[in-house]
Amino acid sequence: MNFEEALEVANEAVFVEVGRRLSKVEVAILKGSWDNLTYEEIASAANYSVAYVKRHAGPELWKLLAEALAEKVSKNNFRFALERKWHRHLNSTLTTVNPKEKFKLVINRTQKTAQYYVEDLGNEIKLNMVLIKSGSFLMGSPEDELERSDSESPQHLVNINQFCISKYPITQAQWKGVAALPQVNIELEADPSNFKGEERPVEQVSWYDAVEFCDRLSSHTKRQYRLPSEAEWEYVCRAGTTTPFHFGETITTDVANYDGTDDEEHKWSGSYGRGPKGIYRGETTVVGSFEVANAFGLYDMHGNVWEWCLDDWHDNYEGAPTDGSAWVDDNNNLSQKQGRAVLRGGSWINNPENCRSASRNNNNTRDNHNNNIGFRIVCAAGMSLHRESRQVGICP
Structure with a gap:
């Protein structure tokens, strides 16, 4: 044998x-x-x-x-x-x-409420921004987490100030609405995405494109929009959890869009931990289509599209800020920044290990336009807040 x-x-x-x-x-x-x-x-x-x-x-x-x-x-x-x-x-x-x-995972669903405001982008296009309250969390992964990377170390306590973040990744409809606004620094393509659909996440947008989107929206609304810092992103993804996913110890393709099949050539597994294998959709899905939010009221934090963060890439967390701010080097002129930025969340083409709350990616330079990369945005101060009820799912 x-x-x-x-x-x-x-x-x-x-x-x-x-x-x-x-x-x-x-x-x-x-x-x-x-x-x-x-x-x-x-x-x-x-x-x-x-x-x-x-x-x-x-x-x-x-x-x-x-x-x-x-x-x-x-x-x-x-x-x-x-x-x-x-x-x-x-x-x-x-x-x-x-x-x-x-082996079958069960999603326990509960009803919770979230505070949010709605940004009107015109032509009946709305952008829901969810309030995230101040708090502290342990950023990074423990050494015994399955399939972790050394770049997720050392774990460190981070304090986060209150802000608002988009409920979903930015959609193609929202992108078109903002791309039609006056240019600030660079031109934006009105319809860059490979997988077409107004309610699908926009993709094939570079880091510079995402920054321009924020600049145009800021100029239009007189509120300061930007990409989330890496610490803010992980804080909202975890939503108070310490497990590999906000669902729990594992994940299934019933609740997220990723590659749940095996890759025999590279020995990649479509399952995580003792979770089951799943399916491979081969494309993005409509945002929020799994109808299960995390405890903060956010959808699609695991899979679908990678999401740009504001931070410059660093190989690990040695010397990382602990106040939730973006970790950036000398050049603060965003439109002229070089090097690699951080991507978070995994995508439709990735295995589940890449979709963990702590997973980090620097495989793409800032000017890359890939069909598995999108983004969501944050705002430090919003408008009058509303309340909504939504389902929260936890895998036991």
């Missing part, structure tokens, strides 16, 4: 047990252990922390395999356990159980 055969047995056994494939780090641990590497060597080769591999991911993998194979499994004996499974020729029956029936 070779490693590829062993991996096939492990993947199918786990798929039957919890409805997902092994994650990247689990495959790395399995392969490293197969090659008799130590946890330290596995962590170094896979670019994970030793503590995470040794104390969390490794033990969790052996526990998961023990449940899937119905026998004791450890780093020392897993090869024999997989070989026994192989030689009993159970592969043909492993996929007979419908994983959706085996």
